[in-house]
Amino acid sequence: MGCWRVPGPVLALLMLLGxxxxxxxxxxxxxxxxxxxxxxRGLREVPWSLxxxxxxxxxxxxFITVLGPRSFPPLPGLRLLSLVHNRLELIHSQALLGLxxxxxxxxxxxxxTVLTPETFLPLTSLATLNLGxxxxxxxEPGVPxxxxxxxxxxxxxxxxxCSCGILPLWRWLSHNREKVREKSLLLxxxxxxxxxxxxxxFGDESFRQCQETxxxxxxxxxxxxxxxxxxxxxxxFCTFMGSLVVFYHSLRRESHCWRRPRICRVH
Numbered sequence: 001m002g003c004w005r006v007p008g009p010v011l012a013l014l015m016l017l018g019x020x021x022x023x024x025x026x027x028x029x030x031x032x033x034x035x036x037x038x039x040x041r042g043l044r045e046v047p048w049s050l051x052x053x054x055x056x057x058x059x060x061x062x063f064i065t066v067l068g069p070r071s072f073p074p075l076p077g078l079r080l081l082s083l084v085h086n087r088l089e090l091i092h093s094q095a096l097l098g099l100x101x102x103x104x105x106x107x108x109x110x111x112x113t114v115l116t117p118e119t120f121l122p123l124t125s126l127a128t129l130n131l132g133x134x135x136x137x138x139x140e141p142g143v144p145x146x147x148x149x150x151x152x153x154x155x156x157x158x159x160x161x162c163s164c165g166i167l168p169l170w171r172w173l174s175h176n177r178e179k180v181r182e183k184s185l186l187l188x189x190x191x192x193x194x195x196x197x198x199x200x201x202f203g204d205e206s207f208r209q210c211q212e213t214x215x216x217x218x219x220x221x222x223x224x225x226x227x228x229x230x231x232x233x234x235x236x237f238c239t240f241m242g243s244l245v246v247f248y249h250s251l252r253r254e255s256h257c258w259r260r261p262r263i264c265r266v267h
Contacts, residue, residue, distance in 0.1 A: 024049045034077075038062070046071045053077055060084040060106075067095035074098035082106040084130075093118040101125055108132040108154070117142035130154040132182070137161040137190070141172035144179070156185035162194045162202075164210035170202055 025031035026047035029038040034055040038047060043062040050057065055077050064086040071092075078099055088110035096102075102123050112134040120126070126147050131139075136158040144153050153176075160166060173180055177200075180186075188194040 024051060026050065048073055050075060056080045058082050060086070062086050065089050065111075067091045069094040070097055071095045072098055076101055078102055080104045083110070085109045087111055089113070091115065091119050095119065097122050099123060103149075104128040106130040108134070110134050112136060115139065115143050117146040119143075120146040123147060125149055128152040128154075131158070133157040135159060138165050139169050141168045144172065144176070150179060152181050153179050154181050156182040158186075159189035160186065160199060161190045162188035162197065162199065163191070164207065166199070167207050167210055170199060170207070173200065 025036065026038065026049050028041040028043060029036050029047060031037070031051070034053065035058075036050060036054045036056070037058045039058045040061040043059065044064060046059065046064065046067070050073055052073070052075060054075055057075070057078060057080070060082050061084070064083065065088060067088065067090070069092050072095075075098060078101060081099065081102055081104070084106050086109075088107065089112065091107075091112070093116055096119060100122055103125055105123065105126055105128070108130045109132070112131070113136060115131070115136070117140060120129075120143060123146075127149050129144070129147065129150060129152070132154045133156070136155070138161060139155070144150055173183075173186070177183065180200075183200050184198060186199040188197045188199060
């Protein structure tokens with residue numbers, strides 16, 4: 001029996017019309033068109049073999065503690081990233097490179113204590129940032145300031161330290177009230193006398209003492225320069241005054257001896 005051979009041009013056309021190969025899906029995840037679900041998989045780091053076509057990535061309820069430099073492969077189409085209920089303690093300043101199209105980032109329910117503005121600079125399209133239920137005592141206003149498209153910021157359920165250090169954040173919040181969701185849940189934790197006091201209830205008079213006592217670097221430099229000079233000047237002044245006193249007493253003694261020479265000779 002002879003073999004029937006498909007002509008070359010017909011074979012090439014069939015290959016073009018056939019379904020494209022499906023993008024890679026990490027073994028621990030479930031994938032569907034545009035969505036990668038890696039939730040509740042016991043992951044300790046972000047899977048690297050992610051499809052560049054992914055628009056949604058779920059990484060919640062895992063054991064990720066650190067996002068190091070370039071933790072994610074380039075994902076130019078990613079719009080939503082969720083890392084809720086992990087154990088995140090640190091996010092490197094270059095951890096989010098390659099996620100420029102991201103519009104929503106959920107970092108809630110983690111162990112974050114410090115965040116730097118540099119971390120969020122690559123997220124030029126981010127509209128929603130959820131930092132709720134972390135361990136933030138302070139937050140640099142440069143963090144939301146690094147997000148030009150930010151429309152919603154969630155900060156509830158953090159142990160905010162309501163001292164002079166929170167003044168910059170309070171100013172940002174006061175000027176961006178429309179971007180802050182759940183404002184009534186921004187409560188002080190420290191000091192104890194302000195526990196559960198709403199941050200947004202503070203006024204300018206609450207920080208008057210901070211503004212009056214705050215010193216700029218120029219003030220410290222001035223004090224550093226003037227201090228030693230004033231100390232040296234005080235020594236010279238005391239020496240000069242002491243010399244005058246000694247000289248005055250010497251003159252009085254000589255005058256006394258000149259008037260009563262016999263008594264001075266005896267002494």
